[in-house]
Amino acid sequence: xxxxxxNPFLENQKIILERRSAERAAEAEKKIPAGVSEADxxxxxxxxxxxxLERYSPSTGETTTRTINVARPxxxxxxxxxxxxxxxxxxxxxxxxxxxxxxREKFKxxxxxxxxxxxxxxxxxxxxxxxxxKLAEKQARLHELETAGTPRDKYAASIVSLERQVAGWAGALxxxxxxxxxxxxxxxxxxxxxxxxxxxxxxxxxxTLAQYQSNFYMKLGRTYAKAxxxxxxxxxxxxxxxxxGLLDSECFA
Numbered sequence: 001x002x003x004x005x006x007n008p009f010l011e012n013q014k015i016i017l018e019r020r021s022a023e024r025a026a027e028a029e030k031k032i033p034a035g036v037s038e039a040d041x042x043x044x045x046x047x048x049x050x051x052x053l054e055r056y057s058p059s060t061g062e063t064t065t066r067t068i069n070v071a072r073p074x075x076x077x078x079x080x081x082x083x084x085x086x087x088x089x090x091x092x093x094x095x096x097x098x099x100x101x102x103x104r105e106k107f108k109x110x111x112x113x114x115x116x117x118x119x120x121x122x123x124x125x126x127x128x129x130x131x132x133x134k135l136a137e138k139q140a141r142l143h144e145l146e147t148a149g150t151p152r153d154k155y156a157a158s159i160v161s162l163e164r165q166v167a168g169w170a171g172a173l174x175x176x177x178x179x180x181x182x183x184x185x186x187x188x189x190x191x192x193x194x195x196x197x198x199x200x201x202x203x204x205x206x207x208t209l210a211q212y213q214s215n216f217y218m219k220l221g222r223t224y225a226k227a228x229x230x231x232x233x234x235x236x237x238x239x240x241x242x243x244x245g246l247l248d249s250e251c252f253a
Contacts, residue, residue, distance in 0.1 A: 018072055152229045159236045160221045166239055166246075170212030173251055177205050208249050212242075 049071035055064050110117045148154055175190075181201040182190035190198060211217055220227060220235040227235075246252075 021072065152232065155229065156220065156224055156227055156232045159232050159239070160218075160224055163218055163220055163235070163239055166242055167212045167217050170209050170246065173246070174202065174205055174209045174213070177251060178202050181205075205251060208246075208251060 049069065051068045052065055055066075057064075149157075178198070178201050179190045182188060182193050182197070185201065186193050186197060190201065193201070219238075220232065223231070
């Protein structure tokens with residue numbers, strides 16, 4: 001049998017527990033209900049590990065009992081584990097040797113075919129790169145949609161752009177008509193004739209196209225930030241009328 005060792009801490013704990021059990025028993029004896037005298041409380045247990053108190057109450061004529069456990073807790077004993085047998089040690093050594101051989105063989109196999117060993121890593125890297133590219137594309141599209149603004153914002157931006165286009169087409173029309181008139185009247189390019197002749201050539205067209213050359217034509221462009229959806233719709237109708245007017249004008253006669 002292995003020799004049991006005593007633990008100073010546990011021994012001290014036993015003493016403390018014994019003292020607390022004795023104190024609890026003493027306190028229990030002192031807690032006597034009203035109308036019950038000390039003479040009415042009698043220990044009636046012969047068990048050394050318990051105390052049973054019997055109480056008689058003259059006021060009610062009832063007798064009650066209560067059992068208090070004062071047994072000392074079983075001490076915790078620390079014992080040394082039994083030494084391993086020779087067979088257990090031998091089996092453990094053999095198992096360790098087998099694991100060493102397995103590790104060496106695994107290394108030889110992996111090292112001889114590194115492509116196979118790293119194949120899963122390469123596959124995962126490629127898949128992750130593809131997913132990251134798709135994520136970046138989706139994030140860019142989301143940012144584009146978020147910064148595009150409300151339906152009103154997109155509508156207004158579109159009409160502002162078309163407003164510029166109409167002004168641009170009107171300017172291009174004036175250049176073309178001026179060149180044609182210069183060739184027809186003077187037999188020369190518009191840029192080659194005098195300033196006075198240029199004014200004469202353009203005079204019949206400026207009455208129709210001058211409004212488009214002014215910055216005041218860009219009405220929505222100047223009030224874009226404050227324009228309501230109704231303002232944008234009204235300006236779109238005006239620009240559409242301008243387009244129709246240009247197409248029906250003598251410029252294309």
